[in-house]
Structure formats: structure tokens, C-alpha cells
Amino acid sequence: xxxxxxxxxxxxxxxxxxxxxxxxxxxxxxxxxxxxxxxxxxxxxxxxxxxxxxxxxxxxxxxxxxxxxxxxxxxxxxxxxxxxxxxxxxxxxxxxxxxxxxxxxxxxxxxxxxxxxxxxxxxxxxxxxxxxxxxxxxxxxxxxxxxxxxxxxxxxxxxxxxxxxxx
Numbered sequence: 001x002x003x004x005x006x007x008x009x010x011x012x013x014x015x016x017x018x019x020x021x022x023x024x025x026x027x028x029x030x031x032x033x034x035x036x037x038x039x040x041x042x043x044x045x046x047x048x049x050x051x052x053x054x055x056x057x058x059x060x061x062x063x064x065x066x067x068x069x070x071x072x073x074x075x076x077x078x079x080x081x082x083x084x085x086x087x088x089x090x091x092x093x094x095x096x097x098x099x100x101x102x103x104x105x106x107x108x109x110x111x112x113x114x115x116x117x118x119x120x121x122x123x124x125x126x127x128x129x130x131x132x133x134x135x136x137x138x139x140x141x142x143x144x145x146x147x148x149x150x151x152x153x154x155x156x157x158x159x160x161x162x163x164x165x166x167x
Contacts, residue, residue, distance in 0.1 A: 002093045002119055004131050005084065010113035012131070016139035019150035020131045023158050028126045030088045030118045032165040037096060037116055038063050038087070040071070046160030049073050049153050063096055074153060076102045076110065076138075084115065093119035102138070110136040128161065130154050 012018040036042050041061035043050040053061070056068040063069075065085040071078055084097035097115035102108065114132040121127050132150060134142065142150055 001121075001127060002117055004115045004117055004129065005095075005097070006115075006133070007083070007099075007113060009135070010111075010133040012133055015133035015135050017134040017143035017150065018131070019148065019154055020129075021151060021154040021158055022127065022129045023162060024121065024125055024127045025162055026123065026125050028162065028165050029124070030094050030120050030126055033118055033126055033128060033161060034088050034094055036161045036164045037118070040069065042164065043071075046164040047157045049156065052077070074142075074149060078102055078110075078112070080114075083113075088118070093117050102136075107137045110134060110138045112139075128158055130158065 006012070036046065039062055040053045043053065051072045053069060053071040055061070056070065059067045060069060063082055063085060065082060067082045069080050071080070078100040079102070080098040080100040082096065082098045084095050086092070086095040088094040095115070095117055097113060100112040100114060102110040112132055112134045115130070117129040119127045132154070142148070
């Protein structure tokens with residue numbers, strides 16, 4: 001199976017927080033799931049933790065390489081720029097990643113790398129992997145919180161995405 005490509009400064013284990021969620025689901029393919037991730041207009045319909053999505057460069061609502069957008073999640077207004085965008089191609093995983101940040105001083109600033117990998121597996125199965133690393137004081141607080149809000153929130157995103165793809 002394939003893995004997430006991490007930029008320098010965001011490698012798990014060397015960042016302030018890391019969350020990883022993965023689902024392998026029978027009866028779906030990347031072609032079924034990709035539209036739910038690629039179209040940010042769909043996010044709030046199946047994921048309660050994404051709202052106020054706006055694109056700065058008048059692209060959107062679909063993601064694209066280099067697209068700049070803003071959305072509210074986990075109570076943060078996150079600015080984001082797509083840093084990796086590889087739509088589905090037979091035999092290769094689809095990938096999306098963005099650098100996200102919340103402006104502020106040393107106590108409020110938050111920097112994240114959120115990445116997605118979708119790949120078809122034998123037996124009519126799809127693998128959906130989402131991982132996020134974070135740096136900043138808020139990230140350190142999130143890492144120490146139990147239950148972990150990032151893991152629980154991202155699980156809701158995966159569950160909602162899968163349910164939307166099945167519809």
C-alpha cells in the first residue's frame with residue numbers, strides 16, 4: 001500500500017501533533033469516493049466540522065493544484081493552499097494535500113499539513129487514508145487531549161464521506 005508524502009517540518013514524530021485515520025471499504029472504488037473529497041461544496045453535507053468554505057482565487061468548489069481556500073474546522077478559521085493534487089488514474093493512488101494555517105502570535109499560530117490518499121485494492125475495495133501533522137501551541141494542546149479531537153473528527157469525516165459515496 002502507498003503512503004503519505006510529507007514535506008520537511010511536518011514529518012510525523014517530529015511535529016507537535018499527528019492524527020491518522022484509515023478505512024478500507026468493500027463495494028466502493030476511488031471513483032466513488034473522490035468526488036466527495038474533491039468537491040469542497042459537498043464537505044458540509046456529510047461532515048459537520050467543515051463550514052464557511054471559500055476560495056481566494058475564484059477556482060473552487062473543486063480542489064486543484066495550488067488552489068487557495070479558507071474553511072472553519074475544529075473552531076479554527078483555517079487558511080489553506082493545496083500542495084499536492086493527483087486525481088484518480090488507473091493503477092495509481094489519488095492524492096490531495098494542503099498546507100493550512102491559523103494566523104496569530106506564538107501562542108495562537110497553528111500550521112498543519114493535511115493529506116489524503118485514496119487507492120483501489122483487490123476485491124473491489126477502496127482504501128482511504130487521511131493524516132495530519134500540526135505545529136504550534138494549539139497543536140500541543142490537541143495532542144494531549146483525550147479523547148483525541150483530531151482522530152475523532154477525522155473519523156467523522158471518513159464515515160460521512162463513505163456514506164455519501166454509497167448514496
